Amino acid sequence: MSDPELTGAEIVVRCLQAEGVKYVFGYPGGAVLNIYDEIYKQSEFKHVLVRHEQAAVHAADAYARATGKVGVALVTSGPGATNAVTGIATAYMDSIPLVVLTGQVPTAAIGMDAFQEVDTVGITRPCVKHNFLVKDVRELAITLKKAFYIAATGRPGPVVVDIPKDVTQQCAPFHYPAEIRLRSYNPTYKGHAGQIRRAVQMLLEAKRPMIYTGGGVILGDAAEPVTELARLLGFPVTNTLMGLGGYPAPDPLFLGMLGMHGTFEANMAMQHCDVLLAVGARFDDRVIGNPKHFAKEARRIIHIDVDPSSISKRVKVDVPIVGDVKQVLEELIRILRSGTERPDAAALKAWWAQIELWRSQNCLKYERSDTVIKPQYVIEKLYEVTEGDAYVTSDVGQHQMWAAQYYHFRKPRRWINSGGLGTMGVGLPYAMGVQLAYPQAKVVCVTGEGSIQMNIQELSTCLQERLPIKIVLLNNRYLGMVRQWQEFFYEERYAESYIDALPDFVKLAEAYGHVGMTIERPQDVEPALRDAFGKYSDRLVFMNFVTDPHENVYPMIPAGKGLSEMILV
Amino acid sequence: MRHIISLLMENEAGALSRVAGLFSARGYNIESLTVAPTEDPTLSRMTIVTRGSDDVIEQITKQLNKLIDVVKVQDLTDGSHIERELMLVKVRATGELREEMKRLADIFRGRIIDVTDKTYTIELTGTGSKLNAFLEALEPEAILETVRTGASGIGRGERIMRV
Ligand SMILES: Cc1cc2nc3c(=O)[nH]c(=O)nc-3n(C[C@H](O)[C@H](O)[C@H](O)COP(=O)(O)OP(=O)(O)OC[C@H]3O[C@@H](n4cnc5c(N)ncnc54)[C@H](O)[C@@H]3O)c2cc1C
Ligand SMILES: Cc1ncc(C[n+]2csc(CCOP(=O)(O)OP(=O)(O)O)c2C)c(N)n1
Ligand SMILES: [Mg+2]
Numbered sequence: 001m002s003d004p005e006l007t008g009a010e011i012v013v014r015c016l017q018a019e020g021v022k023y024v025f026g027y028p029g030g031a032v033l034n035i036y037d038e039i040y041k042q043s044e045f046k047h048v049l050v051r052h053e054q055a056a057v058h059a060a061d062a063y064a065r066a067t068g069k070v071g072v073a074l075v076t077s078g079p080g081a082t083n084a085v086t087g088i089a090t091a092y093m094d095s096i097p098l099v100v101l102t103g104q105v106p107t108a109a110i111g112m113d114a115f116q117e118v119d120t121v122g123i124t125r126p127c128v129k130h131n132f133l134v135k136d137v138r139e140l141a142i143t144l145k146k147a148f149y150i151a152a153t154g155r156p157g158p159v160v161v162d163i164p165k166d167v168t169q170q171c172a173p174f175h176y177p178a179e180i181r182l183r184s185y186n187p188t189y190k191g192h193a194g195q196i197r198r199a200v201q202m203l204l205e206a207k208r209p210m211i212y213t214g215g216g217v218i219l220g221d222a223a224e225p226v227t228e229l230a231r232l233l234g235f236p237v238t239n240t241l242m243g244l245g246g247y248p249a250p251d252p253l254f255l256g257m258l259g260m261h262g263t264f265e266a267n268m269a270m271q272h273c274d275v276l277l278a279v280g281a282r283f284d285d286r287v288i289g290n291p292k293h294f295a296k297e298a299r300r301i302i303h304i305d306v307d308p309s310s311i312s313k314r315v316k317v318d319v320p321i322v323g324d325v326k327q328v329l330e331e332l333i334r335i336l337r338s339g340t341e342r343p344d345a346a347a348l349k350a351w352w353a354q355i356e357l358w359r360s361q362n363c364l365k366y367e368r369s370d371t372v373i374k375p376q377y378v379i380e381k382l383y384e385v386t387e388g389d390a391y392v393t394s395d396v397g398q399h400q401m402w403a404a405q406y407y408h409f410r411k412p413r414r415w416i417n418s419g420g421l422g423t424m425g426v427g428l429p430y431a432m433g434v435q436l437a438y439p440q441a442k443v444v445c446v447t448g449e450g451s452i453q454m455n456i457q458e459l460s461t462c463l464q465e466r467l468p469i470k471i472v473l474l475n476n477r478y479l480g481m482v483r484q485w486q487e488f489f490y491e492e493r494y495a496e497s498y499i500d501a502l503p504d505f506v507k508l509a510e511a512y513g514h515v516g517m518t519i520e521r522p523q524d525v526e527p528a529l530r531d532a533f534g535k536y537s538d539r540l541v542f543m544n545f546v547t548d549p550h551e552n553v554y555p556m557i558p559a560g561k562g563l564s565e566m567i568l569v
Numbered sequence: 570m571r572h573i574i575s576l577l578m579e580n581e582a583g584a585l586s587r588v589a590g591l592f593s594a595r596g597y598n599i600e601s602l603t604v605a606p607t608e609d610p611t612l613s614r615m616t617i618v619t620r621g622s623d624d625v626i627e628q629i630t631k632q633l634n635k636l637i638d639v640v641k642v643q644d645l646t647d648g649s650h651i652e653r654e655l656m657l658v659k660v661r662a663t664g665e666l667r668e669e670m671k672r673l674a675d676i677f678r679g680r681i682i683d684v685t686d687k688t689y690t691i692e693l694t695g696t697g698s699k700l701n702a703f704l705e706a707l708e709p710e711a712i713l714e715t716v717r718t719g720a721s722g723i724g725r726g727e728r729i730m731r732v
Binding site for chain 2: 121122125126129130133150182183184185307308309312313
C-alpha cells in the first residue's frame with residue numbers, strides 16, 4: 001500500500017500525533033492558519049491558547065521539565081517567532097527538550113521583506129540546539145522526526161522548525177519513520193570503562209569527598225543512582241539550583257544548594273574537599289564563583305557529563321567521563337558493590353565532623369518577626385502546608401532563591417525555574433505547563449511583583465483552562481534582587497528598583513476570574529495558604545503576601561569572589 | 570598557538586553560518602576559513618585557521634563537534650599535515666618592473682595568468698608564510714590588488730579524514 005498524500009498541515013498534525021504529543025502551546029496567525037485548521041479537525045492532542053507567544057514556549061518548556069517529554073509550541077511568523085525567542089533561549093540555557101514550530105512566509109516571498117517575515121532560523125541560531133527551514137513538503141515529516149530526536153537525545157535542547165505557509169498547503173506522501181539515525185550526531189551514553197574504574201579508585205581513596213550534582217541528574221532521571229551512591233559511600237551531597245530534587249533535601253547527607261546563594265556548609269565542603277564527583281553539573285560562574293579562588297585548594301575532580309564541551313570548560317578535570325549520568329552511575333555502583341573495599345572510615349568521620357561544624361553556623365537562620373511577614377517564613381509555611389509535595393515554579397529574583405533555600409525538594413522535577421538565562425516572567429507560564437501535565441497535583445508559582453507582571457496576561461489562559469494554580473507573590477515592592485546588589489555594591493543608590501504604582505493584585509486576580517487575597521500579618525500566612533489549598537483547592541488563588549521590603553538573600557558570594565568568601569547574615 | 574582545523578559537515582543551507590556564528594558568539598578568532606563541497610556532494614569540507622591557548626582550542630573542537638551538522642572535526646596541527654593557500658596578485662608591470670616581476674614570480678614558482686600592458690596577475694600557491702614572503706619581496710607600490718583563499722589543509726600519508 002502506498003503512503004497517503006497529505007497536505008503539509010496534515011503532515012504536521014500527524015507527526016505530532018505520532019510523537020504522542022499531548023499538548024501544543026501556541027498562538028495563531030496568518031502563516032500557521034493551515035496548521036490550525038488541521039488542529040481544529042482532530043482531538044488526539046489539545047492546543048492551549050496562551051496570551052503571548054513567550055508564554056507558549058515557557059509553558060511547553062515547563063511541561064518538558066516536569067514530565068521529561070519533549071514540549072511543543074506553535075507560533076506564527078514574524079512577531080510570533082520573535083516573541084518566542086526569550087522562551088527558546090531560556091530552554092536552551094537549561095538544556096530543555098522542546099520543538100518549536102514557527103510559521104514562515106511562503107517560500108517565494110522569503111527574502112522579499114514580506115509581511116511578517118523575519119529570518120527565524122538566523123535569529124534563533126545561537127539559542128537552539130538545532131533549527132530547520134523546511135522548503136519542500138516532502139522533507140517535512142523527516143525533518144519533524146529529526147527535530148524530536150535531536151531535542152530529546154544527548155544533551156537535550158530546543159529545536160526550531162520553520163515552515164513556510166505554502167509548504168503547509170502542498171501535498172506529499174506521508175510516512176513517519178519509526179527511527180532515525182544521523183551520521184553527524186551520535187551522542188555518547190556509555191561511559192569509558194577505564195575511566196569509570198579510575199573514578200571508583202579515586203572515590204575509594206577520598207578522605208574529604210564531595211558529590212556535586214546538577215541539572216543533568218534531573219534531565220537524565222538519575223536521582224535514584226545518585227542517592228544510592230551517596231548512601232553506599234556515606235558521602236556528602238550538594239545540588240546546584242538546577243539540580244534541586246536530585247537528592248532528597250531532608251536527608252542528613254544533603255548539605256543544601258551550593259553557589260552564590262548556597263549554604264555555608266555546601267560551599268565550604270566544595271572548596272575544601274579532596275575528591276569531587278561532579279555529576280551533570282557545569283561549574284557555572286554562579287556556582288564556583290571565581291575559578292582562580294576555587295583552584296587555590298588542590299582537589300581531584302571526576303566529571304560525568306553527556307556533553308564533552310561541559311567538561312574542562314571552566315575547571316580542569318582529572319577524570320572526565322562522557323556519558324549519560326544514569327548509565328555511568330549505575331556502572332560505578334556495580335563496580336563498587338562487586339568489591340569490598342570502602343573509603344577510609346576514620347577520615348570520613350573527621351570530614352563529617354568538620355562539615356557538621358560548618359553546618360552548625362545555621363546559615364539560613366533569619367530574624368523572625370511577628371509584625372512584618374518575612375519572605376522566608378512564607379516559604380517555610382508553604383513547605384509545611386503542601387507537605388513538601390508540591391510542584392514549585394518560580395520567577396527570577398530574591399523570591400526564587402528563598403524558594404530554593406527553604407522549600408526542601410525531595411523529588412526530581414518538582415522545582416521548575418530558569419537558572420541559566422534567569423528569565424523574569426517564567427513563573428506563571430511554567431505553572432501552567434506543570435498543572436496541565438499533572439492536573440491533580442499541587443502547583444505553586446512563587447513570584448515577585450516585578451516578575452509576575454512580565455507575563456500577567458496568562459491569568460486569562462489559566463481561567464480558560466481552569467488551572468487551579470496557587471500564586472505565592474512575595475511582594476516587597478522592590479526589584480528585590482537588584483535592590484540587594486545596590487545596597488551591597490552601589491552604596492544604597494536604589495536606581496529604578498523601587499516599584500511604585502503597583503496594581504491592586506486582589507482586584508486584578510478577580511478581574512481575571514480568580515480568587516485574590518492580600519496577606520499583611522505573619523499570623524495570617526498559614527491560614528491563607530490552608531484556604532488556598534483547602535477551600536479554594538479547585539481555583540487559581542493569587543496570594544499577595546506583603547513582605548519585609550528590606551530582607552536580603554544570605555549567604556551571598558559577591559560576584560568575582562570565591563566559595564569561602566561568603567557574606568553571612 | 571596557531572591551529573588548523575579540518576571539518577566535514579553536511580552540505581546544508583546555512584552550514585557556514587553555524588560555524589561562523591559559533592566563532593563570533595564565543596569570541597574565538599578566525600584567521601581564515603575555506604569551504605567547498607567534497608567529492609561526495611552531500612558533504613562540505615572546511616578548513617579553519619584559528620589561534621588560542623590549548624584550553625580554547627579544546628573548547629573550539631568540542632563546540633564544533635557539538636554542531637548537529639558537523640560529521641567530523643580534526644585538529645590537523647595534532648599531527649603532520651600539509652597546508653596550501655592560493656593567492657592571486659595583480660602587480661604593476663611597467664618599465665623595468667615588468668622584467669623584475671616575471672623573475673620574482675619564477676623564483677616563487679608563481680604563474681602569470683593574465684597580462685596587460687601595465688599589469689601582470691600572478692597565481693601563487695604555498696603555505697601562508699611563502700605567500701607572505703612573496704608579498705614582502707615585492708615593492709609595496711607595485712602591488713595593485715591581492716586576493717587569498719586562506720589555507721586548505723590535509724593530513725600527511727595515511728592520516729585520512731572521511732566518513
Ligand atoms: C538569580 C539567580 C541566582 C542564582 N544563584 C545560584 C546559586 O546560588 N547556586 C546555583 O547552583 N545556581 C545558581 N543560579 C543558577 C545558575 O545560573 C546556573 O543556571 C546553574 O548553576 C547551572 O546548573 P548546573 O550546573 O546544574 O547545569 P545545567 O544548566 O542544569 O546543565 C546540566 C548539565 O548536565 C549535562 N547533562 C544533561 N543531561 C545529561 C545526562 N543525561 N547525562 C549526563 N549529563 C547530562 C549537560 O550537558 C550540562 O552540562 C542562579 C540563577 C539565578 C537566575
Ligand atoms: C527579563 C529580565 N529582566 C531583568 C532581569 C534582571 N533582574 C533579576 S532579578 C530582578 C528583580 C526581580 O524583582 P521581583 O520579581 O520583584 O523579585 P524579588 O527579587 O523582589 O523577589 C531583575 C530586574 C531579569 N532577570 N530578567
Ligand atoms: Mg520584588
